[in-house]
Amino acid sequence: MATEAKRQKMADGSEALQDFLQWCHRVGLVLSKKVHVSKEGTVADYGMLAKETIEEGEVLFTIPRSALLHQATTKVSALLEKEKSSLQSSSGWVPLLLALLYEYTSSQSRWKPYLSLWSDFRALDHPMFWSKEERDSLLRGTGVPEAVDTDLCNIQREYDEVVLPFMRRHPDVWNPNTHTLELYTQLVAFVMAYSFQEPQEEQDEENDEEDEEEELPSPPMMVPMADMLNHVSNHNVNLEFTAESLKMVCIRRVHQGQEVFNTYGQMANWQLLHMYGFAEPYPSNSNDTADIPVVNLYQAAVQGVESDSDRQLMEERWEVLCQVMQEKGAFVFGKQGCLTDSDLHTALKILCMTKEGLSEFKDNEGWEEDEDDEKISQALSNEGFPELNARWKQLLHEAARLTLRSYSGGEVEANDVDGDQALREDKAAFTGLSSRQQRALHVRFGQKSILNRLMELTKS
Structure with a gap:
C-alpha cells in the first residue's frame, strides 16, 4: 500500500512547477542534476525522484538563506521588527503569518513563483478543514479532535486579539477584508505542513549570551524546495543547516527511479495527520504511538x-x-x-x-x-x-x-x-x-x- 504524503500541493500543471524551478535558479538555489521534481512516480502530488543513483553524503540541493521566507526576509520585515513586542503570542507564529499574508496576496512578491504552487491551502486537507462531525466520528479517541478544537480556538483568539488590531494600525499594508480569518487559518495549516525550524543547537551557538534565559524554540521558516520532499519514517535524506545555506544531504543510497524522502521527526500517525494532513499505513510508521x-x-x-x-x-x-x-x-x-x-x-x-x-x-x-x-x-x-x-x-x-x-x-x-x-x-x-x-x-x-x-x- 503506497504511503500517503504530507500534503497535496495543488498547482494546475507543469507551468507553475516550471516557473518555480526557474525562480530557484534566479535566487541561487542549486539543484543536483541527479534529481528532479515531478508529479509522476511520487507518493503524492509533487515529490523528488532520483534520475540516477545517489550515494550517501551527496548534496541534493543547496538553498541560500536569502531565499528562505520568514519575518526577517519579507518586504515588511522592518515593520514587523519595529512592532515585534505587540506581536507576541502563545504560538510565536504571528510575525511569520503576517509576512505570509502580505507575500501571498502581493502580485509583486519575490516569492510569488514559490507561493503560486498553492492555489488553495484547504487542499492540504488537515483535520481543521474537516467538519466537526467528521473529526468526532472518524477520529474519536485518537486525540486529534481535541487538538484541532484547541488549535481553532487559539487561532481565533490570536487573530482577534493580536493580528486584527495590528492590521488596522497598518491599513496601507494589510486589509482585513483580504487578509481574513479564513486565509489566516489556511496559512496556519501551510506553516504546520511546510515550515522548518532551525535545530536548537545552531541557535545556541548564536545566542550564548542568553544561556541564562529560558530557551525558546526557534521561529518557523518556509524553505522552498525542501518542502517538495515527502515524508516517511524510514527516510533517506536530512536537511542540514549552515551559516550561509541549507543543504539536503543523502544519508543512505537512493537508487535511480526511487523517491527521495525527508523526515519531519519521530512523529506518530495522529501527529502527522494533525500537523501535516496525512498518515502512514500500518505498520510502516515505526514511530506510531x-x-x-x-x-x-x-x-x-x-x-x-x-x-x-x-x-x-x-x-x-x-x-x-x-x-x-x-x-x-x-x-x-x-x-x-x-x-x-x-x-x-x-x-x-x-x-x-x-x-x-x-x-x-x-x-x-x-x-x-x-x-x-x-x-x-x-x-x-x-x-x-x-x-x-x-x-x-x-x-x-x-x-x-x-x-x-x-x-x-x-x-x-x-x-x-x-x-x-x-x-x-x-x-x-x-x-x-x-x-x-x-x-x-x-x-x-x-x-x-x-x-x-x-x-x-x-x-x-
Missing part, C-alpha cells in the same frame, strides 16, 4: 474498591498523583513499550501504595528513586510487561481496555480492532473509503494495535 490518559489508569484502580476506607485511600492516592502529574496528562506507548516509563512507574507505585507508604510519601514530599532508569525502561517494555507484578499488570490491562473503548464512545469492546483489521485487508472495501476515511483508519488502527498488544502482554 497510543496514549493512555492518566485518568483511565485511575479508573482502572478504582474498579473493585468497595469499602469506604479503601475508597478514601484511593482518593488520597489520586490527589497525590494529580500533584505529581497533570490530571489531563497521558502515558505514551510505542510499538516496543511505554515511552514515558518514569511517569508510568511513578503512577503505578502511587496508586498501589499502602496508607503508611502514602503518608510517608507526603511527609517526605516524594521519594528518592531507588531504581535506575534502565531497569524501569526494561520493566515497562513489551519484554517486561509479562513479568510485572499481578496488580500492575491488572491496572495496565484495564486502563488499555478503557482507552480502547473510547474509540467507539464506550459502546464497543476492545475487539473492535478486528473490525478495522478486516476493513484494511478488504481491498475493495478500503478502496471504497474516502481519503479522509482511509487516513483516519490508519491513525485509529495503529493506536488500537498498540493498545491491543499491551492488553495481550498484561493478561492475568
Whole structure:
C-alpha cells in the first residue's frame, strides 16, 4: 500500500512547477542534476525522484538563506521588527503569518513563483478543514479532535486579539477584508505542513549570551524546495543547516527511479495527520504511538474498591498523583513499550501504595528513586510487561481496555480492532473509503494495535 504524503500541493500543471524551478535558479538555489521534481512516480502530488543513483553524503540541493521566507526576509520585515513586542503570542507564529499574508496576496512578491504552487491551502486537507462531525466520528479517541478544537480556538483568539488590531494600525499594508480569518487559518495549516525550524543547537551557538534565559524554540521558516520532499519514517535524506545555506544531504543510497524522502521527526500517525494532513499505513510508521490518559489508569484502580476506607485511600492516592502529574496528562506507548516509563512507574507505585507508604510519601514530599532508569525502561517494555507484578499488570490491562473503548464512545469492546483489521485487508472495501476515511483508519488502527498488544502482554 503506497504511503500517503504530507500534503497535496495543488498547482494546475507543469507551468507553475516550471516557473518555480526557474525562480530557484534566479535566487541561487542549486539543484543536483541527479534529481528532479515531478508529479509522476511520487507518493503524492509533487515529490523528488532520483534520475540516477545517489550515494550517501551527496548534496541534493543547496538553498541560500536569502531565499528562505520568514519575518526577517519579507518586504515588511522592518515593520514587523519595529512592532515585534505587540506581536507576541502563545504560538510565536504571528510575525511569520503576517509576512505570509502580505507575500501571498502581493502580485509583486519575490516569492510569488514559490507561493503560486498553492492555489488553495484547504487542499492540504488537515483535520481543521474537516467538519466537526467528521473529526468526532472518524477520529474519536485518537486525540486529534481535541487538538484541532484547541488549535481553532487559539487561532481565533490570536487573530482577534493580536493580528486584527495590528492590521488596522497598518491599513496601507494589510486589509482585513483580504487578509481574513479564513486565509489566516489556511496559512496556519501551510506553516504546520511546510515550515522548518532551525535545530536548537545552531541557535545556541548564536545566542550564548542568553544561556541564562529560558530557551525558546526557534521561529518557523518556509524553505522552498525542501518542502517538495515527502515524508516517511524510514527516510533517506536530512536537511542540514549552515551559516550561509541549507543543504539536503543523502544519508543512505537512493537508487535511480526511487523517491527521495525527508523526515519531519519521530512523529506518530495522529501527529502527522494533525500537523501535516496525512498518515502512514500500518505498520510502516515505526514511530506510531497510543496514549493512555492518566485518568483511565485511575479508573482502572478504582474498579473493585468497595469499602469506604479503601475508597478514601484511593482518593488520597489520586490527589497525590494529580500533584505529581497533570490530571489531563497521558502515558505514551510505542510499538516496543511505554515511552514515558518514569511517569508510568511513578503512577503505578502511587496508586498501589499502602496508607503508611502514602503518608510517608507526603511527609517526605516524594521519594528518592531507588531504581535506575534502565531497569524501569526494561520493566515497562513489551519484554517486561509479562513479568510485572499481578496488580500492575491488572491496572495496565484495564486502563488499555478503557482507552480502547473510547474509540467507539464506550459502546464497543476492545475487539473492535478486528473490525478495522478486516476493513484494511478488504481491498475493495478500503478502496471504497474516502481519503479522509482511509487516513483516519490508519491513525485509529495503529493506536488500537498498540493498545491491543499491551492488553495481550498484561493478561492475568
